[in-house]
Amino acid sequence: MSETTPIVEFREVSKSFHVGGGELEVIRQFDLSIERGEFVAILGESGCGKSTLLRLLMGLDTDYRGEILIDGQPALGIGADRGIVFQEPRLFPWLTVEHNVALGLVNEALTKDQRAQRVADYIRLVRLEGFQKALPHQLSGGMAQRVAIARGLVASPRILMLDEPFGALDAQTRQQMQNELLTIRERERITTLLVTHDVEEAVFLADRVIVMAARPGRVKNIVSIQLPRVRDRSSFEFHRLRQQLIVELGAA
């Protein structure tokens, strides 16, 4: 595996669902290579199959045509190299914050102490010290999503997948979480694939934005965001890119 092999590669990936008697094509001929350490956002309106792409890469769904490669090798099943954060936190309501995060480590060969240390580290990383023993219903939406992020990261995956992770949060919390995500990434240097319908979120976070067209889902355009981080949401360039992407999205 050479340094130039992309970490993730989608090759002509197509996906259909069986609906009633017929077939519904949700993704057509999707191609994408992601470099090591890159932050890619897939941007599209609802129903363009963007979440389905994540589920395919995660290995939650294996019924598709085409190829998905990780380090040049076919992605087989659900692997430790990938972590995922869903739109809803999906925490186990009967487990404490600590236990929920620790679930991310059940497949790692660690001693009890190492395990506890890792869990504590990641709870600190998402700034939830003091809430280790809390149950999910005692947390705010933003805090719950942070637990989900800690759970997705705790096993140190090389690829982090985010499925509209901040979609359910209020505007202010969302911005704050976006900043925190960048800080965490700064430390982890992890390849990130974000699915979102929020144009501003894509421009603020990603190195590259893949704009999808819907029905069936396919790549419409790819836009590189060259702005230095942390990006100024009120800058002229930021606005220009945002405007460009809104136009791209709208002109179906």
Place this chain on the structure above:
Amino acid sequence: MSVRAIAGWIVPAAMFVLWWLASHYEWMPAQILPTPALVWQAAVDLATQDLFINLWISVRRLLLGLAGGIAAGLVLGVLMGTSRSARQIVYPTFFALIQIPTLAWLPMFMILFGIGEALKLAVIVKAVIVPVAMHTLAGIDDAQPKLREVAAALRLPWLVRLRTLIIPGSLPAFSAGLRLALAQAWVSLLAVELLASSEGIGYLMVWGRQLFMLDIVFVCIVIIGLAGLIMDRGIQTLDSALIRWPRAATAEVTTKHPKDHVRLLPWLLPAILLCVWQWASASGVADPNLLPSPSAVIAQLRAGFLDGTLLNALGNSFARALAGLLLGGLVGVVMGLLLGMSRTMDRLLGPSLATLRQVAVFAWVPLITAWVGIGEPAKVTFVAIAAFFPMFVAAHHGVVNRSSQLDEAARALRLDAGMRLRVLILPGAAAAIFAGLQLGLTYAWLGAIGSEYFMRSGAGIGGLMINAQQLARMDIVIGAMVVIGLSGALLRKLGEVIETRSTRWRTAGLST
């Protein structure tokens, strides 16, 4: 003591004074209405003699049956919940069998097991298996698909998955099933002890009733109510100690068929059972008196339909169920509305009714036979009591749980009381009442069958069964069970249709 608590004692106190006056001035003969002093004396006497021995016998039966029923129900529920093919094979047969209520199994069990301990055990196990299995199945089915996906993404090993997802996820449903099972087991046990027993708290009542010592009957009713209350509270405490997370709006435990049946598989088990049954009775392996062949049962059913006895019995029982439902349901709905709308009435009557509700319905049988006799009025009274509580609870619930948003809107619009009743309270309650009607129908139907077991006069499907049981005519008993199962399923279907029709506006998006 708070105002609320004091208010709850007013009605019982008034009833007590009335009782004391009535017996003191002998408005009714002392034999029909024993004096409070006599009842107290009976309570003291019984407490030192038979009461606790008999109560312990009943409780022991209950515990044994519960243990067996829970174990079997869990196995069935887990089997159907985890294995697709097991569900396809077992569920349809299970579903068909549970259409026949525990009460209707009684005569058959009495022929098969005699009237000893085995009978009590069989009845309780039957009463417990169904809710435990159905709720366990629902709990496993319900274990959040989204969390299942997380478990897959985290590659949780199956043991961890079981511990962190399946068990806690199905715990709330299981607990709900357990509560139902306990209540049904207690009611069923009482029924069987009243009908066929020589010890136990139910027998004590029968004994008191036969000697026309109603003081003993009174004491037993109180004890049965208390036991019911303690069990219900106990299981609720256990539930809230175990489940400390907010439970998702639990998926309804549906008794509908899953849609994904393979055509042939569901018929496999019934076909095998039928073949074994026919073979066993034809070859003489089974005593044809104990287990008549399917063809004999069908012949008996045919004969019963042709000579009209079956339809006549069925019609009589239906008429009783309907009359009782009308009476009890009407009173229940009016009381429910009243208590729901008036806080004063709720405080006055709420606690008394909640307490009375804990008395297993069959405990009223000896009192009814003593006061009203064993004729038609007595049966209808019993059915009315059985149908009263579900209708009362439904109506009360419907009023109390009205949309607080609409309530606020109504207040903002300054609607007067009459208007609020018309546009807000009644429509909301109507939906709940019709939903309750489904349960009310079932209870009334069960009540009608039960009343015929205990008050043997006039024709009826329950009476038919209990008479057949005494003649050990298993073919008639099984035939009647089939008829009861079918008519019960039909009634439930009817209730469903009424409910969806009457609440059609719900889908029109009034709230949101």
